[in-house]
Amino acid sequence: MNNVNGSVVGSSSGSGDGSAPRRNSKRPKYSRFTQQELPACKPILTPKWVISVFTLIGVVFVPIGIASLMASNDVVEIVDRYDNVCVPPNMTNDKVAYIQNNETDKSCRRTLEVPKHMSQPIYVYYQLDNFYQNHRRYVKSRNDAQLRKHSQENETSGCDPEKRTKDGAPIVPCGLIAWSLFNDTYIFAIGNKNLTVNKKGISWKSDRDHKFGKDVLPKNFQSGPLIGGGKLDDTKPLSEQEDLIVWMRTAALPTFRKLYGRIEQDLNAGDVITVTLENNYNTYSFSGKKKLVLSTSSWLGGKNDFLGIAYLAVGGLCFFLAVAFTIVYLVKPRKLGDPSYLSWNRNPAGH
Amino acid sequence: MCRVCVYKTNSNLSFSFAGANDVSMIQMADVGVGICGQEGRQAVMASDFAMGQFCFLKRLLLVHGHWNYQRVGYLVLYNFYRNAVFVLMLFWYVLCAAFSTISAVTDWSSVFYSVIYTSVPTIVVGILDKDLSHKTLLCYPKLYGAGYRQESYNLHLFWITMLDTLWQSLVLFYVPLFTYRNSSIDIWSMGSLWTISVVVLVNVHLAMDIRRWVLITHVATWGSIFITYMCMVIIDSIPIFPNYWTIYHLATSRTYWLTILLTTILALLPRFFCKVIHQIFWPSDIQIAREAEILRKGSDQVGLKPDHDINGRV
Numbered sequence: 201m202n203n204v205n206g207s208v209v210g211s212s213s214g215s216g217d218g219s220a221p222r223r224n225s226k227r228p229k230y231s232r233f234t235q236q237e238l239p240a241c242k243p244i245l246t247p248k249w250v251i252s253v254f255t256l257i258g259v260v261f262v263p264i265g266i267a268s269l270m271a272s273n274d275v276v277e278i279v280d281r282y283d284n285v286c287v288p289p290n291m292t293n294d295k296v297a298y299i300q301n302n303e304t305d306k307s308c309r310r311t312l313e314v315p316k317h318m319s320q321p322i323y324v325y326y327q328l329d330n331f332y333q334n335h336r337r338y339v340k341s342r343n344d345a346q347l348r349k350h351s352q353e354n355e356t357s358g359c360d361p362e363k364r365t366k367d368g369a370p371i372v373p374c375g376l377i378a379w380s381l382f383n384d385t386y387i388f389a390i391g392n393k394n395l396t397v398n399k400k401g402i403s404w405k406s407d408r409d410h411k412f413g414k415d416v417l418p419k420n421f422q423s424g425p426l427i428g429g430g431k432l433d434d435t436k437p438l439s440e441q442e443d444l445i446v447w448m449r450t451a452a453l454p455t456f457r458k459l460y461g462r463i464e465q466d467l468n469a470g471d472v473i474t475v476t477l478e479n480n481y482n483t484y485s486f487s488g489k490k491k492l493v494l495s496t497s498s499w500l501g502g503k504n505d506f507l508g509i510a511y512l513a514v515g516g517l518c519f520f521l522a523v524a525f526t527i528v529y530l531v532k533p534r535k536l537g538d539p540s541y542l543s544w545n546r547n548p549a550g551h
Numbered sequence: 552m553c554r555v556c557v558y559k560t561n562s563n564l565s566f567s568f569a570g571a572n573d574v575s576m577i578q579m580a581d582v583g584v585g586i587c588g589q590e591g592r593q594a595v596m597a598s599d600f601a602m603g604q605f606c607f608l609k610r611l612l613l614v615h616g617h618w619n620y621q622r623v624g625y626l627v628l629y630n631f632y633r634n635a636v637f638v639l640m641l642f643w644y645v646l647c648a649a650f651s652t653i654s655a656v657t658d659w660s661s662v663f664y665s666v667i668y669t670s671v672p673t674i675v676v677g678i679l680d681k682d683l684s685h686k687t688l689l690c691y692p693k694l695y696g697a698g699y700r701q702e703s704y705n706l707h708l709f710w711i712t713m714l715d716t717l718w719q720s721l722v723l724f725y726v727p728l729f730t731y732r733n734s735s736i737d738i739w740s741m742g743s744l745w746t747i748s749v750v751v752l753v754n755v756h757l758a759m760d761i762r763r764w765v766l767i768t769h770v771a772t773w774g775s776i777f778i779t780y781m782c783m784v785i786i787d788s789i790p791i792f793p794n795y796w797t798i799y800h801l802a803t804s805r806t807y808w809l810t811i812l813l814t815t816i817l818a819l820l821p822r823f824f825c826k827v828i829h830q831i832f833w834p835s836d837i838q839i840a841r842e843a844e845i846l847r848k849g850s851d852q853v854g855l856k857p858d859h860d861i862n863g864r865v
Contacts (some may be wrong), residue, residue, distance in 0.1 A: 226603065236679065241764040244845050250827050257816060264809065325735065334738050336651040344791060406796035452655065452731070452741035453647060459735060501806050506729040507813070514817055521824065534831060537843030543836050544693050 246536060247529040254522035261515030269508030271498040276316045279327070282308065283490040286479040295484040310475040310492070318467040318496050324397055325457040326384060329489035333377075333451040341376035342448065347438060350415040362428075365420045372419040373438065377448050379422070383430025386460065386492060387476040395473070397461035403445035412438040412445055429481065457493060584608065613695050614685045621837075624703025625760065626677050628712045633669055633753050635713065639720035640749060647728070655742030657794050659786050668750045668779045672757050675771040682762050682837055687844050697837055715822055719756075722818040723748055730810050739794035740801055743783060748814045750779045755815055759823065762841070 286308035291298040345355045356363035359374035388395040418432040574597040577583030585598030595601040787798040801807045
């Protein structure tokens with residue numbers, strides 16, 4: 201950055217006669233890069249550019265906003281909160297005791313009405329509120345090496361407090377994430393015909409292939425005094441336990457949904473779906489909420505108006521700014537590059 | 552005498568001379584310039600800058616001094632912004648994670664952010680960006696007053712930059728949050744989205760301020776975004792990491808791309824707006840000289856001949 205014309209280093213004192221040939225011999229070799237004379241583009245913010253930029257943003261954003269809003273409106277979503285109503289009336293005062301008691305009947309019936317035609321595949325999600333799967337201690341409480349290979353089943357580092365049984369045998373899969381596996385189940389029926397829920401392929405294929413081993417079987421799981429969630433089938437390898445794989449993909453936010461399955465038939469408007477659910481999972485200890493969600497999907501994903509509204513808002517604002525700046529430039533034009541605007545010309549008395 | 556001058560004018564004093572007995576004066580001055588010549592090299596060794604002839608002093612001050620000040624001033628503000636926007640974005644997430652200091656951005660990306668993703672454009676702009684050509688600067692010595700009046704870096708500019716950083720970090724965090732709330736997105740995908748958003752935003756922010764685009768600048772700025780994607784693809788292809796396959800999963804989703812576009816435009820909108828307002832109503836000397844140089848090439852009023860460089864678009 202200290203680019204000085206003429207040589208600096210190596211100049212010798214001596215009979216500094218300063219004759220032209222000697223001075224030229226000290227001059228560094230000319231190159232466009234070192235003399236910073238590379239061909240360059242120097243953009244400048246003229247009125248045309250300002251108005252064009254705002255107009256362009258408006259022209260691009262408003263159609264995207266409209267398309268997003270339309271896509272979101274096309275999505276049909278049924279959300280049903282059931283944790284507060286699926287407790288028997290005589291136990292509403294002590295929901296925690298109800299949920300932790302193995303003897304109580306946990307089944308519950310809910311009815312959902314389909315508001316609009318829903319085309320398959322219809323995604324069944326369970327939504328949890330106030331459940332911080334993104335807490336640091338929770339996110340780190342797993343051991344990926346153990347999940348991948350049977351030979352690594354003794355790797356339980358990081359899984360405290362769910363790493364080993366009292367006898368020192370390793371728990372497979374270890375860690376709090378697996379231990380708190382969600383275990384409510386749902387059975388859907390219209391009238392007296394059952395709706396089959398496809399529970400295959402609900403997890404990421406990359407997880408099934410590379411993160412959860414085909415030879416790893418659950419061992420000593422939920423065998424301690426504290427039961428955190430569901431139990432696992434000891435005979436099925438982890439790569440086939442898709443509910444576990446879905447659950448172990450820790451959610452980003454405290455209110456999240458996880459895929460339970462897919463209903464692969466259309467539902468018509470006005471259909472009444474009966475849901476027989478098992479209210480097993482304890483969210484009462486931490487005032488969490490459980491919701492059952494049935495949703496179609498569009499090219500944008502689930503139902504979310506935010507993108508559409510945000511794009512429309514920004515596009516509209518940019519159109520408004522384009523018009524405003526056009527008016528400003530017409531009312532108060534400033535000749536570009538006019539030297540009379542230079543500070544020493546504007547107040548010649550000095551600044 | 553040197554010390555007296557500094558106190559009286561409250562400015563930076565630079566002193567240049569040739570003698571060997573003035574070494575103490577060079578060291579006393581804020582910027583000491585030595586001439587190497589007949590009387591030996593003691594002055595050169597003690598000085599901050601050394602030259603061959605007295606007549607180079609004019610270029611040193613008016614051209615290189617001006618460029619240096621503009622570059623350093625801008626870069627300091629930009630570096631504050633670049634680091635603060637990343638850290639603030641991580642901070643807002645902590646508020647959503649029960650204050651448990653989790654970082655949604657993977658460890659490797661956090662390290663690479665400063666080293667690979669956003670460092671090269673900063674360096675290139677710091678070396679190559681010029682606001683005015685040397686001919687304009689030599690012709691109008693009063694433009695040097697921009698440095699004297701601290702127009703490139705002052706407390707006011709710093710706080711405006713920090714306010715802008717706060718806005719940008721809020722947009723960076725909340726736009727993906729609102730887009731993906733109540734959805735089944737996982738923490739690493741969200742982190743991946745935030746990483747690429749911040750890199751795109753920070754580079755486009757720099758691109759908005761670059762005053763002289765050379766091929767290397769294009770390669771550095773857009774190349775950094777491309778390199779970020781490549782690094783994320785490589786990191787997400789290693790099965791032992793928790794974020795395995797996230798980028799492949801996300802890249803097929805249109806929502807992902809729309810979110811990045813919205814974040815970038817919304818975050819930069821206030822800055823662009825303020826820039827335009829400033830240039831319409833309160834143009835600085837440098838702005839006017841730039842306009843004159845680029846838009847009125849060869850005009851008699853400004854009295855400048857066209858530059859070596861290819862001139863800007865009108």
